[in-house]
Amino acid sequence: MKIVVCIKQVPDTTEVRLDPKTNNLIRDGVPSIINPDDKAGIEAALRLREANEGATVTVVSMGPPQADVALREALAMGADEAILISGREFGGADTLATGTTIAGALKKIGYDIIITGRQAIDGDTAQVGPQIAEQLGLPQVGYAEDIRIEGEYAIVKRQYDDCYHIIKVKMPCLITALSQLAEPRYMTVHGIADAYAKEIKVLGYEDLKDMYAEGTIGRTGSPTNVAESFTKQAKAKGTLLTGLTVDEAVQAIVDKLDERHLI
Amino acid sequence: MDFELNKTQLLQRELFRKFAEEEVKPLAKEMDEAEELNPELIEKMKKLGFFGIPFGREYGGEGQDYISYALCMEEISKADASSGVTISVHTSLYCGGVNEFGTEEQKQAFLRPCVDGTSVGCFGLTEPGAGSDAAGVQTKAKKEGDHYVINGSKIFTTNGGFADYTLLFALTNPELGTKGMSAFVVPLHAEGVDISANIERCGIRAASNVVIAYENVVVPEFNRIGKEGEGFKIAMTCLNGGRIGIAAQAVGIAQGAIDETIKYVKERKQFGKPIAAFQNTQFQLAEMQTKVDAARLLVWRAAATKNAHGNYISQAAMAKMFASDVACQVTRECVQLMGGYGYCREYPVERMYRDAKITEIYEGTSEVMKIVVSGGMKLK
Numbered sequence: 193m194k195i196v197v198c199i200k201q202v203p204d205t206t207e208v209r210l211d212p213k214t215n216n217l218i219r220d221g222v223p224s225i226i227n228p229d230d231k232a233g234i235e236a237a238l239r240l241r242e243a244n245e246g247a248t249v250t251v252v253s254m255g256p257p258q259a260d261v262a263l264r265e266a267l268a269m270g271a272d273e274a275i276l277i278s279g280r281e282f283g284g285a286d287t288l289a290t291g292t293t294i295a296g297a298l299k300k301i302g303y304d305i306i307i308t309g310r311q312a313i314d315g316d317t318a319q320v321g322p323q324i325a326e327q328l329g330l331p332q333v334g335y336a337e338d339i340r341i342e343g344e345y346a347i348v349k350r351q352y353d354d355c356y357h358i359i360k361v362k363m364p365c366l367i368t369a370l371s372q373l374a375e376p377r378y379m380t381v382h383g384i385a386d387a388y389a390k391e392i393k394v395l396g397y398e399d400l401k402d403m404y405a406e407g408t409i410g411r412t413g414s415p416t417n418v419a420e421s422f423t424k425q426a427k428a429k430g431t432l433l434t435g436l437t438v439d440e441a442v443q444a445i446v447d448k449l450d451e452r453h454l455i
Numbered sequence: 456m457d458f459e460l461n462k463t464q465l466l467q468r469e470l471f472r473k474f475a476e477e478e479v480k481p482l483a484k485e486m487d488e489a490e491e492l493n494p495e496l497i498e499k500m501k502k503l504g505f506f507g508i509p510f511g512r513e514y515g516g517e518g519q520d521y522i523s524y525a526l527c528m529e530e531i532s533k534a535d536a537s538s539g540v541t542i543s544v545h546t547s548l549y550c551g552g553v554n555e556f557g558t559e560e561q562k563q564a565f566l567r568p569c570v571d572g573t574s575v576g577c578f579g580l581t582e583p584g585a586g587s588d589a590a591g592v593q594t595k596a597k598k599e600g601d602h603y604v605i606n607g608s609k610i611f612t613t614n615g616g617f618a619d620y621t622l623l624f625a626l627t628n629p630e631l632g633t634k635g636m637s638a639f640v641v642p643l644h645a646e647g648v649d650i651s652a653n654i655e656r657c658g659i660r661a662a663s664n665v666v667i668a669y670e671n672v673v674v675p676e677f678n679r680i681g682k683e684g685e686g687f688k689i690a691m692t693c694l695n696g697g698r699i700g701i702a703a704q705a706v707g708i709a710q711g712a713i714d715e716t717i718k719y720v721k722e723r724k725q726f727g728k729p730i731a732a733f734q735n736t737q738f739q740l741a742e743m744q745t746k747v748d749a750a751r752l753l754v755w756r757a758a759a760t761k762n763a764h765g766n767y768i769s770q771a772a773m774a775k776m777f778a779s780d781v782a783c784q785v786t787r788e789c790v791q792l793m794g795g796y797g798y799c800r801e802y803p804v805e806r807m808y809r810d811a812k813i814t815e816i817y818e819g820t821s822e823v824m825k826i827v828v829s830g831g832m833k834l835k
Contacts, residue, residue: 261462265466268466378474379470381505381519381527382518383504384470385467
């Protein structure tokens with residue numbers, strides 16, 4: 193069983209700020225991390241490998257050459273193989289073109305289960321995983337909190353607003369992981385040295401161009417344009433009313449609403 | 456000359472840093488107050504390989520070098536110096552000694568379990584009457600047939616409360632003084648071994664530090680590391696390497712205190728602005744960071760020389776002498792910058808201030824470091 197985990201290297205948004213003038217992310221000096229949902233996906237894949245003899249874990253990332261360190265981290269956690277999809281032609285992609293690019297590469301790489309994170313903390317779109325599934329014509333289960341394998345099926349516990357769904361899905365399939373899916377293990381000291389001794393396979397445009405219809409990847413394959421991004425302004429300070437009984441409180445709120453002609 | 460860490464070391468530092476931040480830091484205060492390390496924390500560190508960094512994969516170690524080890528020591532000690540010294544004594548003193556002087560069979564028997572994450576080691580040299588003057592050791596090992604019988608007492612044995620093995624130094628020929636000293640691996644569960652409660656201390660209170668008494672403890676000849684009479688040389692060699700670990704610990708304590716202080720001075724407002732806006736704060740921190748960087752470079756130099764099998768003895772002594780002094784100065788100034796809050800247990804710099812002092816004392820006092828360094832300067 194070949195488990196493929198798609199990961200994205202993202203800026204650690206707990207340390208990110210927006211440039212107040214340009215509204216772009218200030219990336220200088222911000223550490224890069226594996227997107228948390230994706231990292232849970234790696235952990236889930238490693239546990240599936242441990243529970244299913246003969247299974248392998250391949251980690252795939254699309255990004256600039258610097259994404260190498262994210263793949264090394266995945267190897268140091270215990271992944272068997274890492275592949276980087278990288279090339280200028282893939283740059284400037286929106287989620288559609290990204291999904292197309294990764295799906296094309298996955299056809300070449302091969303898979304039984306594809307695990308992606310639910311969404312990345314930099315864009316928060318939650319679109320790429322489902323788009324890969326659609327492009328590959330695979331059944332997909334999102335928001336996975338637990339995955340196990342039974343024969344040729346994956347049994348997935350899917351988080352819902354007020355309940356769980358237990359879904360039986362035939363492999364090959366795609367599952368999107370929540371960060372609650374599995375607490376990621378740490379790398380080990382020697383695992384890091386081993387990760388750097390391994391080769392990371394790079395798939396460039398030349399390796400993959402046959403997989404794509406013309407104009408479907410990179411900037412030209414991206415119908416989305418970001419018109420503007422901005423930081424939400426902090427709301428004005430509210431009024432705090434204290435020491436009122438319930439009836440007084442209700443009356444005070446009604447008076448305020450009335451005063452502003454809202455009721 | 457290369458001042459950059461390589462990619463492997465950078466990612467290893469990332470691992471140590473993240474682990475220290477997530478797993479060690481939240482426990483540091485309660486472990487200090489309880490005067491006990493959290494056993495689960497030790498298990499986690501063993502599992503990730505922190506207890507076997509500079510030892511061969513063929514023995515179950517991590518196969519890394521002394522730079523990686525120094526990075527581990529700094530990052531863990533940034534969060535908690537007690538956890539740091541636990542790793543250092545185990546790694547440099549116990550495992551370092553067995554690795555360097557043990558036979559292949561002895562390494563399989565006594566190094567493997569300690570570097571593969573199963574067991575923990577400690578080091579028994581210091582006695583109530585033999586501190587800096589290690590030649591004053593009184594513990595004796597009497598040969599009887601194919602075994603030795605050990606009698607005596609060791610004090611300030613770090614890790615002794617929970618370790619599985621000690622590298623013990625005892626006189627096999629008391630008439631010869633230091634030349635009559637030999638080294639033994641003694642399992643601490645052996646009959647006749649009596650381990651005291653934790654010695655109450657000013658700092659690194661969570662670390663285990665005990666008195667161990669040996670009464671007619673029988674160990675096979677196989678457990679003797681090196682030849683009879685080589686004990687003193689082995690002990691001194693272990694301590695030379697140990698100083699890299701302790702110097703890195705001191706750098707960690709100092710850097711940890713600076714990091715905590717920076718957070719504080721940005722938030723704390725006095726006279727209408729954050730105290731980070733005052734030039735005194737800025738200059739103090741600039742001076743401190745410069746000293747810590749200098750100390751770190753000394754540590755890395757000594758570690759790199761040890762990796763290259765060069766003569767690192769003076770370098771390690773310089774690193775420890777300087778870094779421990781820096782740790783004491785920096786933690787004192789950090790408490791000062793934080794004022795009354797710095798003195799309170801609510802903030803970690805108070806603990807770091809207490810923890811720093813020991814780095815000037817153990818594994819050779821700063822005065823002993825000066826003897827070592829001046830000894831290498833051919834002054835006589």
